[in-house]
Amino acid sequence: MTYNFNEIEAKWQKYWAENQTFKAENISDKPKFYVLDMFPYPSGAGLHVGHPLGYIASDIYARYKRHKGFNVLHPQGYDSFGLPAEQYAIQTGQHPALTTEENIKTYRRQLDQIGFSFDWSREVRTSDPSYYKWTQWIFIQLFNSWYNKDVDKAEDISGLIKIFASEGNSNVNAVCDDNIESFSSEEWKAFDTVKQQQILLQYRLTYLAETEVNWCPALGTVLANDEIVNGVSERGGHPVIRKKMTQWSMRISAYAERLLQGLEKIDWTDSLKESQRNWIGKSVGASVFFPILSFPKGEEKAGSLTRAGYMTGGNNSHLLLERAKEMRANPTQAEAVLWEQLRNKNLEAKFRQQHLIGDYIVDFVCLDKKLIVEVDGKIHENQLDEDAKRTEILENDDYKVIRFSNEEVLGNIDSVLKTIQEALSQRESVKDVLRMSEQIPPSGVRGIEVFTTRPDTIFGVSFMTLAPEHELIPQITTPAQKAEVDAYILATAKRSERDRMADVKTISGAFTGAYAEHPFTKQPIPVWIGDYVLAGYGTGAVMSVPCGDQRDYDFAKHFNIPIPNIFEGVDISKEAYASKDNVVIANSDFLNGLNYKEATKKVINELEKLGQGQGKTNYRLRDAVFSRQRYWGEPFPVYYVDGMPQMIDAKHLPIRLPEVEKYLPTQTGEPPLGNATVWAWDTNKNEVVSNDLIDNKTIHPLELNTMPGWAGSSWYFNRYMDPDNTEAFASKEALNYWKDVDLYIGGSEHATGHLLYSRFWQKFLFDKGLVPVDEYAKKLINQGMILGTSAFVTKVVPGLLKNNEKEFLAKGSKINPIFISSDRLKFIKQNENKCGLRFFIRDENTEDIFKLIEKLADKTEDFYSSKEETIGYDISFNLGHGFHTDVSFINASDELDIEAFKNWREEYKNAEFITEEDGTFKVKREVEKMSKSKYNVVNPDQICVDYGADSLRLYEMFLGPLEQYKPWNTAGITGVHGFLKKLWKLHVSEDGLNVTNEAPSKEALKTLHKTIKKVEEDIENFSFNTSVSTFMIAVNELTAQKCTSKEILEPLLVLLSPYAPHIAEELWEMLGHQTSISTAAFPKFDASYLVESSKVYPISFNGKTRFTLELPMDLNVQQIEKAVMAHEKTQEQLAGKLPKKVIVVPGKIVNIVG
RNA sequence: GCUCAAGUGGCGGAAUUGGUAGACGCGCCGGAUUCAAAAUCCGGUUCUUCGGAGUGUGGGUUCGAUUCCCACCUUGAGUACCA
Incomplete structure (x- = not known):
């Protein structure tokens, strides 16, 4: 009987399904x-x-x-x-x-x-109505809830309505929208229902609010982030703008x-x-208000408290970043091919892919050279105008944009790379990159609001710093400083955020001429602008404490601003002291002598008394658009009356997704559900009815949005x-x-x-x-x-090399493609670097390559022809870069199946191959993410057919630790497959089962219990790879012992069954069991089987093991030392010298120090 | 830039509290079987100038370090100046 895994596995899969072996009970004693x-x-x-x-x-x-x-x-x-x-x-x-x-x-x-x-x-x-019924139900619960901070939990909205009716909202401590107007109970009662509903929406845990979305005017529709490519619509290539739209949001910030x-x-x-x-980004501190001491003329125009527009830039780039990430993860084939070349720095320049520049995502960019490389798909033809405009904008900002088509990249990557190389060489290295996104922070009236995590250091403030984009700057800058400030703003505007961040060493800034008033000392504090302060975070302004913050310190040093020391016994002559530990505040009036914690508490208290600040905890976590x-x-269980959302009663759920003709947005820009003709709610019949019946009295329109994937x-x-x-x-x-x-x-x-x-x-x-x-x-x-092991073939690019001049004319496209086996490359000598590309000398190792090129070139009329004179050109070649080839053409020894490769693509049909001497063609292998575009995907189906599911399971575990990234290599599966066959043979011989009731040997018991111990520990520690090794060792040992004892083999099957359940079930049944192995008790470990009577001691000299010596376990330290010293090999090692010291660890090791 | 993780044979990896580094498997080499191949079985396989050396590099602690400490290098992931 042989191990027929396909049959066994099908049998048990059927058995498990029919017997519902793994059905869990909701009532159980277990x-x-x-x-x-x-x-x-x-x-x-x-x-x-x-x-x-x-x-x-x-x-x-x-x-x-x-x-x-x-x-x-x-x-x-x-x-x-x-x-x-x-x-x-x-x-x-x-x-x-x-x-x-x-x-x-x-x-x-x-x-x-x-x-x-x-x-x-x-x-x-999730798409089953009987499931999403409850998703809708939970949504309704969220709608009907508000977050009560007093008890720190969500409560029913009815409680809040009661409070409003009895005392208004001034005492309500809720997580809600900003800037809610306060009202009394009388006012509440006087509001009409629409107004009341509007107010309640500001408190509900899911709420409708104006949010920015992607609007495409040309298509008249809203687009999801993933429908926008490089700032234009994926379909048609039309421009997309940010537009405010009413959207459902989840008040997750309440739970931060x-x-x-x-x-x-x-x-x-x-x-x-x-x-x-x-x-979640929690930071604890205080918000502090610094009034501006003197405004220049026109102070009446001082900014308002509204936050209009301040999210624009941040939001936009945030969304684009998400998109860029996706695009990085899913490159087109051409992009993948080009990136492969660029990322390896073959061109000696650092490129980034799918990088954000202003409001655009560019395919590839070398920031240092401000060179953008775009790879255009078919879509480019439909959006020539937009792309031209985009290029114009980018080139206005000193970028150079070069474009290639997919065909160029895929067909002739070498010439593409050459073009890029040339473009790079023509461009100056720059450090500044234009910053185009605008972020206008909110700010207080006639003053600067800051958030600080170190309010205890407030007496150390010697200046304020605003982000260059801060809206207050034009209002407070004095005429004398205006030219300098304007110049600085212009200069920083040319740098991207990323550059500002990367380049922290260059300190720059400008004085506005304005002064703020210190809340306690009432001293004037100069207001500076500096690009180390980011407009997008907090209020875009900081109170600068140079003695306590290194960035403030560097800025102060650079501009000769005083650095008052407010820390007792701390030297700040070299650098700032940013730690919160071991702080004793000094030179700080009422804070003197306090530590960080005490001072923080006290200063917040004092600020509150002045009305110029309060304790504040900032979270980065924002409410989630739903x-x-x-x-x-x-679909949402929501209909609209007078524009206000109403929940459908839970007993009418689920509200089923309606049928639509088309899955596109409607012509008026509504979501796809706008195409549904039967999508209105009848409040009498409590059912979904035709849109024709909408009268806005009893029949109302239903919500057209749907919930996101995470619902x-x-x-x-x-x-x-x-x-x-x-x-x-x-x-x-x-x-x-x-x-x-x-x-x-x-x-x-x-x-x-x-x-x-x-x-x-x-x-x-x-x-x-x-x-x-x-x-x-x-x-x-x-x-x-699990990563893929990609295979690469290297192309030989023949061409003409001009004598005495550094010029190479690639002619690869004129003749059949030539590929060279990767092992041959080692023997090919590289010529001296003539123009940045590699050329190869004609010698005994390359003779056949040159001959081949000449043969092919002679057949091609236009190989030698060139607009320039052809005299003086020598035939030559350089090595192209690696091309992915499908891993299914590669055997275990990295050899290519040339015929399969030729048939793979039309352009390889007539390809030539320069092989090894034995006729094989070796590929280069490299570990990469498993993906279709890299042709390194391995499908489990074939593995199950060839080796069986048990082998697949064992091998996946055997590869390495669960949480680690590791490459897949199908060749290795033979190891675990062989193990299963060995296990099978241990139980079954050609004549049938050969398991006996013989009493087990001592060695067999030892093997078993060693295995039980290890496997149990491994599973508990999720170290599955080491268990597989342990099984192999056990089976190897039992095979060597010729063990046939049921008492050993039966528990072994239980140990193995979680890993290789099919073979375990089959052998379990052959051993005479009527029921599945799946609930058989796990074998109990008995340590007594592992007790040893002797130990093979490693005898080491100065820590290096030189030989081993078997000694009884019951010897004491003196006896061991005596036995070891008496041994001839010890004397040999010591060569007559007396040891300084002998370390004996009974049961472990002996170390002799010489 | 910052944070975290990881660096051990040709490859995946093992060494759980500091105690024989390289378990187990792949690959490779040799042999048996076979007309031959596949499959199977047996043996070998870190390097080595055969003294030794050796776990990314350089230090340190220790009788003894892959393991602990310090500095650095490389790779991968995350993050984007969070005041």
């Missing part, structure tokens, strides 16, 4: 354990070998916990609303529900073939502090927690506990039994998206008493990525 994988989006491309990595790890853990006697919940489902399906629908007209269904089928088939122990009876899909604090009690990876902390102008998402995934972990419940999102019993996820495994890319929003929703649900815990995942592990 302790519960909840293992969850991050929600997958079912993409059309299917799985590659990198995807199942985390699933295999979580599956091993889930199976292990079942062996350990737990009732394990290990569900799986689909985050099935999403952009790709909608994009596909727009292109093909196919309903996204259909394509999603198709994709899920593929996904499920691929998951099933790997043998996961998912409880599929609990599958959920609790989201921060909650991180303390969850066992998530440190890097992930750190990302979330940064994202509307999407999209079709394929959850459904923010609470799905609770739904798995009770997925079929129609009365609630999950029953109280189920929620109280399962409570939270014990182990959550997924990628780190969700650090600040899904993982922050879902914690927010869980805390909200907890406040409302709907879930029993306020953190839903106790432990979270990020699995690393």
Whole structure:
């Protein structure tokens, strides 16, 4: 009997499905354990070998916990609303529900073939109305809630309405919009309902507010960020502007502090927690107001308190940055090819890809040379005007823009690179890059508002610094200083934020001539402007304390501004003292002698008395926009009366996604749901009716936006506990039994998206008493990525080299492409550098290459022809750069299947190959992210056919630590596959089962218990790679021992079953069991089998081991020393010298110090 | 720039509290089997001038350092001057 893995695996997968082996019970005496994988989006491309990595790890853990006697919940489902399906629908007209269904089928088939122990009876899909009914329901709960800071939790809005009616809003301590007008109870009662609703929206946890969106006037539509490429619409290439639109937002900022604090009690990876902390961005300090002492003429124009427009720049670049990131992740083929060349600095210049310049994202840029390289796809032809304009704007700012078509890049990368090289060489190196985005900070009337984290150092303020963009500057600058200030502003405007940041050494600034008044000393403080202060952060102004902040210190030193020392016993002659520890405040009036904490408290107190400041905690976390102008998402349960949103009663949910003709925005610029003809709410019949019936009395229009991708995934972990419940999102019993996820495994890319929003929703649900815990995942592990091993072929680029002159005429496109085996390159001598490109000498190693070129060139009439004179040209070649080739053409020894490669692409049909002497063609290999554009994707389906799911599972784990990034190399799978065959042979011979009831040998017991101990420790520590090695060692040892004892082999199968469940089940059954191995008890470790009577001591001299010596374990230190010293090898090593010292650690080591 | 993580054979990696560095596997080399190949099995495989040297580099602590400390270099990820 041989190990027929395909048959075995199909058999057990069928068995598990039919017997519902992994169905979790909601009522059980066993302790519960909840293992969850991050929600997958079912993409059309299917799985590659990198995807199942985390699933295999979580599956091993889930199976292990079942062996350990737990009732394990290990569900799986689909985050099935999403952009790709909608994009596909727009292109093909196919309903996204259909394509999603198709994709899920593929996904499920691929998951099933790997043998996961998912409880599929609990599958959920976010796009299923029975699921999104509850997403809508939670949205309604958020709408009907406000955040009461007094009790620090969310409460029902009805309580707030009561307070308004009884005492107005002046005593309400809520998280709400800024600048809310205050009103009395009488005023509240007098407001009409629309006004009341407007006010309530300012308090609700989800609210409608004006937010900026991307508006495309030419298309008459709003575009999502991903529909905008380089500042113009993806389709048609029309300009896009920022426009304010009313959008749903989530008041996540209310939970900023609790989201921060909650991180303390969850066992998530440190890097992930750190990302979330940064994202929340808490800083504690005070806001302080410094009045301006003297305004120049025209002070009546002093700025207002409104914040109009200040988000413009920041928001825009923030959105563009997101877009740029996406574009980096998903390059076109041409972009990928070019980037491959540029990033390796083959041109000796640093390039950045998809980089933000002003309001544009450019494909590639060398900032130092201000050179932009654009690769144009088909879309370029439709937007020549826009691109020309864009180029003009960029070139006005001293950039040089060069463009290539996709065909040029893909067809002749060498000439493209050469052109870039030439352009680079013609450009001066610059440090300044134009800064084009404008950010106007808000500011106080007749004064400067600052936020500081060090209010205790307020007596150390010797100047103020404003960002050059600060709106107050034109108003306060004195005529004498105007020329200098204007010149400075102009100069800094030419530098990008990035450059300002990178170049921290250059100190620059200008004095405005104005003075502010110190709140306590009432002394005038000079107001400067400097580019080290950023307009986009805080108020765009700082109180500069040179003795306590290094940037302020450097600025003061540079401009000879006094640096008063307010720290006792601290030397500030060399640098600022920025630490908050060991601080004793001095020269600070009422703060003298206090430490940081005391002084901070006291000064805030005093500022409040003056009305010139208060304690303030700043968070970077902003409320999250919740509307999407999209079709394929959850519809809002919202209709509009007099422009005010109304919630549909929960008993009428779900509000189903309506059918539409087209998935595009409407001609009037409304979201796709604007195309729906049956999309109005009848408040009498309580159902969705035709738009024709809208009378705005009983029948009203429904919301046209849909919810974003993160809506459904923010609470799905609770739904798995009770997925079929129609009365609630999950029953109280189920929620109280399962409570939270014990182990959550997924990628780190969700650090600040899904993982922050879902914690927010869980805390909200907890406040409302709907879930029993306020953190839903106790432990979270990020699995690393599996990288691809790309294969490259090197091209020979023939051409003509002009005698005595540094000029090379590439002629590669004139003849068939020539490729050279990578090992040949070692023997090719490089010519002296003639013009920056590499050329090669004609010698015995290259003779055949030159001959080949000559042969091919002779057949081509125009190879030698040139507009210039041809006399004096010599045939030559240089080496092109590596081209990706599909990894499926490469064998384990890195040899290319030349025929397959030739048939791959039309242009390679007649390619020539310069091979090794033995006729093989070697490729160069390099580790990169697995991606289609790099032709290094490995599909698990074929692996399952060739080696089986058990081999795949073991190999994925064997590759290395779970959380690490590691390259995939299919060749290595033979190792684990061989192990499984060996395991099989241990149990089954050609004549059948050869397991006996023979009593096990001592060695066999030792092997088994050593394995039990190690495997158990490994699983608990998520060190799955080392377990696989341990299994191999165990099987190697038992094979050597010729072990056939059931007493050994049976427990071994249980140990192995989480990793390789199919083979374990099969052998388990062959051993005579009637039921699945999945709940067999995990073997118990017995240390007594491992007790040794002797130890092989390493005998080391000065720490270097020279030989080993076996000694009984029961010897004491003196006896060991005696035995070692008496040994002939010891005397040999010592060569007659007396040792200075002998270190004996019983059971470990002997070290002789000479 | 800052923050974090990681640097060990040809490759993936192991060494869990400082105690025999390179487990296990791939690849490679040699052998057996075979007409031959695949598959399988056996042996070898850090380098070496055969004295030794050796875990990115240079220091330090220690009887002893891949492991602890300091400085630096490289790579990867995140972040964008957070006052």
